[in-house]
Amino acid sequence: MTQDTRTKPKLSVIMANRNGVEFLQGAVESVLSQSFSDFELIVSDDCSTDNSLTVLSNISDTRLRVITATESLGPGGARNRAIDVARGTWIAIVDADDLMHRDRFQTLLETTTNTDAIIVADNQLFFEGADQATGATLFPVASRTIQIDIAALLDPDFLGQPNQLGYLKPIIRRDALADLRYRSDLPIGEDFDLLLRLTMAGHALALISEALYFYRRRSGSTSHRLKPKDAAAMITALTDIRALAPNHKGAIDTRISALRHRMTLETVVQDAKAWRLGRAALGVACDPIVAMDLGKIAKRKVFRKRPATPFSGVLPSNLAAASFRKQTMVHVRVPTFQRPEQLRRALEGLQNQTEPNWICDVYDDDPSCSSERVVTDLRDARINYHANRQNLLASKNIDQCFTKANPHHAQFFCVLEDDNQLLPTHLEDNIRVIEREGVEIVMRNQLVEYASGTEDAHLSDTGLLESKFDEGIYSPERFHLALLADMGASNGGLFWSNRAVSDLEIKVTTSATLQEYLRTFAIVEPVYVAMTPTAVWAENGTNTTRDLGSAAGWFRRELALKRSVQVLQRLVWNKADDAAQSDFVQGNGFRYPASMRAAGLVKSHTRLFVSQALSPSETLRLALRGTLIRIAGRPEPGLSEFLKRFGADAERS
Numbered sequence: 132m133t134q135d136t137r138t139k140p141k142l143s144v145i146m147a148n149r150n151g152v153e154f155l156q157g158a159v160e161s162v163l164s165q166s167f168s169d170f171e172l173i174v175s176d177d178c179s180t181d182n183s184l185t186v187l188s189n190i191s192d193t194r195l196r197v198i199t200a201t202e203s204l205g206p207g208g209a210r211n212r213a214i215d216v217a218r219g220t221w222i223a224i225v226d227a228d229d230l231m232h233r234d235r236f237q238t239l240l241e242t243t244t245n246t247d248a249i250i251v252a253d254n255q256l257f258f259e260g261a262d263q264a265t266g267a268t269l270f271p272v273a274s275r276t277i278q279i280d281i282a283a284l285l286d287p288d289f290l291g292q293p294n295q296l297g298y299l300k301p302i303i304r305r306d307a308l309a310d311l312r313y314r315s316d317l318p319i320g321e322d323f324d325l326l327l328r329l330t331m332a333g334h335a336l337a338l339i340s341e342a343l344y345f346y347r348r349r350s351g352s353t354s355h356r357l358k359p360k361d362a363a364a365m366i367t368a369l370t371d372i373r374a375l376a377p378n379h380k381g382a383i384d385t386r387i388s389a390l391r392h393r394m395t396l397e398t399v400v401q402d403a404k405a406w407r408l409g410r411a412a413l414g415v416a417c418d419p420i421v422a423m424d425l426g427k428i429a430k431r432k433v434f435r436k437r438p439a440t441p442f443s444g445v446l447p448s449n450l451a452a453a454s455f456r457k458q459t460m461v462h463v464r465v466p467t468f469q470r471p472e473q474l475r476r477a478l479e480g481l482q483n484q485t486e487p488n489w490i491c492d493v494y495d496d497d498p499s500c501s502s503e504r505v506v507t508d509l510r511d512a513r514i515n516y517h518a519n520r521q522n523l524l525a526s527k528n529i530d531q532c533f534t535k536a537n538p539h540h541a542q543f544f545c546v547l548e549d550d551n552q553l554l555p556t557h558l559e560d561n562i563r564v565i566e567r568e569g570v571e572i573v574m575r576n577q578l579v580e581y582a583s584g585t586e587d588a589h590l591s592d593t594g595l596l597e598s599k600f601d602e603g604i605y606s607p608e609r610f611h612l613a614l615l616a617d618m619g620a621s622n623g624g625l626f627w628s629n630r631a632v633s634d635l636e637i638k639v640t641t642s643a644t645l646q647e648y649l650r651t652f653a654i655v656e657p658v659y660v661a662m663t664p665t666a667v668w669a670e671n672g673t674n675t676t677r678d679l680g681s682a683a684g685w686f687r688r689e690l691a692l693k694r695s696v697q698v699l700q701r702l703v704w705n706k707a708d709d710a711a712q713s714d715f716v717q718g719n720g721f722r723y724p725a726s727m728r729a730a731g732l733v734k735s736h737t738r739l740f741v742s743q744a745l746s747p748s749e750t751l752r753l754a755l756r757g758t759l760i761r762i763a764g765r766p767e768p769g770l771s772e773f774l775k776r777f778g779a780d781a782e783r784s
Contacts (some may be wrong), residue, residue, distance in 0.1 A: 140194075142170035142236060142302070143219030146227050147209035149177040154228035154347065156186050161230040163192050167237040171196055174227070175213040178203040207313030207321040214312065223302040224322070228347045235343035238540070239302050246276060248337035250329060252301035256342040268342050269295050271512035279336040284327055285382035287389075292512075297323030299336075300344055307334050319357065320365045324372075331376055341540060359401070362394035392418060460488035461558050462541035464532035467549035468496040468525070473584060473669075474549040475505045478514060481547065486558035490539050491547075492517055496528045502549075526643040529622060533635040533650070545626045550583055552667040560665050561626035568659050570604060571631035575624045576664040583669035594664035595621065601720050602662040610658045611651060611703035612715040614696070615731030616723040618644070619651030620658075623666055632656055634776075639769030642688070645695050649773055652699055694764025697757065700735035702779055733757065 144162050148155055155174075162172050173196045176183060187197050198212055214222060221243075223236065235253065242251045255269040271290045279296065287294055297320060311328055313321045330336060366387050373383040395418045402411035463481060467474045474493070481491060491514045495502040506516040519528065532546045543562060547553060561573050576594035581587075599617060613619045625635065633654045637646050704712065714720055715728060725744035733750055734757035745753070774780065 138218060140169050140171045140219050142167070142221045142223055142240070143213075143217035143305075144170050144172045144223045144225055144236075145210050145213040145217065146172065146174045146225050147177060147206045147213070148174055148179060148183055148227040149203065149206075149209070150179045150181045150183065151227040152179070152181040152183045152186055155183055156190070158225065158227050158229055159187070159190060159195065162225060163190075163194065164233055165231070165236045166234050167240065168194075170194060170223075170236065171217070171219060173198060173213040173217060175209040176200065177205065177209040204315045205318050205321075207317055208315035210321075211312045211315065214308065217305065220305055221302050222305055222308060224300045226300065226346075229300075230345040230347070232343040232345070236302075238339070238341065238343060242276065242337055242339055243302070243304075246337045249304040249307045249334055250301050250326075250336040251339070252299040252336060253339050253344055254342040255298060255300075255344045255346040257346050257348050259348050268512050269298055269346070270338075270340070271515075277338040277340075279330070279338050281327060281330040281376065281379060282382065284323070284330060284336075285379055285386060287385065296326070296338075298346065299326065299338075301326070301336065303329070307332075314368055317361075317364050317368055319361045320368070324365075324368050327372055331372070357393050357397060359394045359398045362390045362397070366390050366394075460541060461486065461490070461543045461545065461562070462537070462539050463489055463491040463545055463547055463558075465491060465493045465547045465549060466496065466525070466528040466532050467493055467502045468528065469501055470549045470584075471502050471505045474502050475509075477547055477549055477552055478505065478509055478511075480552045480554070481514075482509070482511060483555050484553065484558045485556050486562060489513060489558060490541065491515065494519060494528055494531060496523050496525075498522060526641060526646055529643060530637050530646060532622075533637075535634055535636065537629055541629065543626065543628050546622050548623055548669075550669040550671055551577075551623045552580070552669075554665045554667070557665040560663065561661070564659055564661050565626075565628055568604060570657050570659045571628045572633060572654060572656060572658045573626040574600075574610075574620050574658055574660050575626055575666060576660075576662045577621060577624050577666045577668040578664045580667050580669045583671050590667065594662070595624070595668060596660065596662060598722050598724070600660045600662070600722060602660055603720070605658050605660060605720065606711070607655050607657065608703070608707045609711045609714065609720065610654060610660075612707055612711060613721070613723075614648060614651055614703050615700050615715065615735065616721070616727040618647045618696075620647060620654070621668060622647060622650070623668055625650070637769075637773060639772045641695075641767050641769040641773070642692060645692055645767055645770075648696055648699055649770075652703065652777075690760065690764045691767045693760050695766040695770045697735050697760055697764070698766055698770060698774075700731060702774075704732070704736065734760075 146158065146162070151158075159172065159174065162170075171194050172192075174187060176187075176197060176199045178200055184197070184199070187195070196216075198216065200209070200212060204211075210224065221240070223239075225231070239251045239253060242248065257267045257269075271292060283289065284294075284296055289296060299322065307329065311325065311332070314324055317324055326336065369383055369387050369390070373380055373387075376383065395414050399411045399414040402408070402414065465474070465477065478491070478493075481489070493502060493506055493514065494517050496519050500518050503516050503518070506514050523531070529546070529548070543558075543565070545558070545561070557575070561575060564573050565571065574596075576596040578594055579591040581589055581591065599613065610619070627633070627635065633656055635650055635653055637649050637653070641649065707715070716732075718725065718728070721728065729745045729750075730753055733745065733753040736757075771780075
């Protein structure tokens with residue numbers, strides 16, 4: 132082991148260890164493999180009697196420092212020893228059996244810059260044993276950075292579930308710590324105690340919802356069960372704080388009462404196990420609620436079963452060395468309106484994905500919030516409900532799901548309409564395509580659900596793209612030519628990365644049908660067309676579009692739509708080079724029947740000699756129809772504004 136000779140790294144990582152040899156090397160490597168590198172790692176060994184020091188001595192990294200002791204002071208005391216010799220501007224706390232995402236320190240430090248916070252912590256993903264993810268997180272994912280003060284720390288509930296903020300592993304500015312240290316008389320709860328005293332000193336805590344810290348739950352950890360003597364120590368610490376924080380006396384007393392109840396419960400359980408039945412009965416008599424808790428414990432043991440979880444993924448076997456992704460890797464956006472049962476089906480399909488690292492935002496366009504109950508009942512912290520502030524109708528509600536905004540710092544995105552479905556490998560397969568092919572946008576084939584929402588619902592045998600494309604990469608100019616025969620990219624078939632330069636949000640008022648044409652036109656980079664169907668598109672007709680806000684009659688709306696499409700068709704054909712045009716006409720890369728390709732050219736360009744696939748009479752009919760649309764039709768009002776982004780003129784087309 133070599134020593135780092137730098138005088139002041141930006142970050143000092145503090146790791147207390149006592150007999151943690153089983154997981155110690157993984158925890159250390161998880162720190163040393165961080166993308167942010169300006170740190171020192173101080174492992175404070177608390178008189179280990181196992182091979183911990185031998186393991187540490189075999190790790191060659193100048194950033195690693197090991198300090199030892201002759202007297203065990205517990206986790207708090209061991210951390211204090213490390214803090215006293217730390218040289219960094221920031222102090223980070225990491226446990227010796229936990230792991231982290233490789234971008235964790237970088238993300239936390241960026242948050243300190245963006246928020247001016249001096250204490251920053253992140254969400255945690257729980258896992259068990261060696262690498263089995265439970266899917267549970269420390270708190271529900273939120274779409275913002277949350278400011279936490281002493282009142283929030285003491286509140287029994289946080290974001291609608293029991294408050295577990297005492298498990299946080301923050302980074303703290305060294306000068307904010309000053310003389311504050313961990314209480315060495317607390318074998319458990321020492322993190323929460325320090326956070327309380329820091330917030331009492333006026334230092335707010337910035338909390339980000341990304342689960343970048345991976346917390347190992349195991350039966351031997353000190354926080355697995357609360358021993359009576361440990362509860363007594365926590366009560367003493369809270370009593371000391373209560374004397375210094377009179378404004379929060381009620382909340383602290385509530386917490387003390389809860390600890391006393393748990394202490395009584397644990398004492399009764401221990402007495403019962405040792406057949407000290409008289410003492411156990413006395414404990415129950417002193418706290419009757421204990422009897423109810425004992426009944427719950429007995430019921431769990433009799434009816435033991437695997438807890439239900441919305442997540443059944445397995446973390447990489449070598450968590451420390453793996454360059455694994457952030458927990459909010461895929462951001463799934465779901466527009467919905469008054470279809471709660473179909474929405475439930477769509478979200479349950481999302482929960483069954485083989486790729487578990489996703490977060491979902493549901494945007495409900497129903498003023499009565501009919502879909503909120505669906506999200507609440509699923510009890511999945513990865514699914515967030517949003518009620519639109521005003522009725523957007525289908526087109527705008529769908530369009531907001533294609534925003535370039537990235538509130539969860541996700542790497543990938545897709546849209547799941549409430550009546551559609553994802554097959555189990557949808558997310559995983561699309562990520563694999565992006566990483567393998569070096570593209571940023573995938574258009575995925577979809578099965579069709581006919582008669583969706585009825586007893587006669589059934590799936591197609593083949594996907595939507597079977598008669599349209601060949602699998603492979605299409606340049607944007609070549610991909611746009613699909614507009615001559617069809618509408619191009621389906622909303623539910625698009626999957627893209629945060630590196631995509633195309634802006635898929637239309638941002639102007641159009642019909643939902645025209646939006647798909649415009650979204651295809653908005654793609655300005657190569658697209659990979661993936662032919663294996665991994666999603667399901669529901670054929671619902673007018674129930675899907677729901678453009679009830681249009682004041683124009685049906686005929687005028689249809690004429691405006693067809694004229695708008697004609698404008699786009701003329702633009703994409705004129706922009707394509709000779710090779711792309713030839714490919715389209717000859718069917719190279721395009722499986723559309725020759726008659727469909729020829730019909731598109733005739734209607735949009737009045738070309739009378741395109742292909743032998745059309746009879747002279749059909750060619751003339753289509754040419755006449757296209758001419759009438761061009762003369763009588765007026766494009767939808769939002770088209771000109773949309774095309775200005777691309778330097779195109781709707782009137783000239």
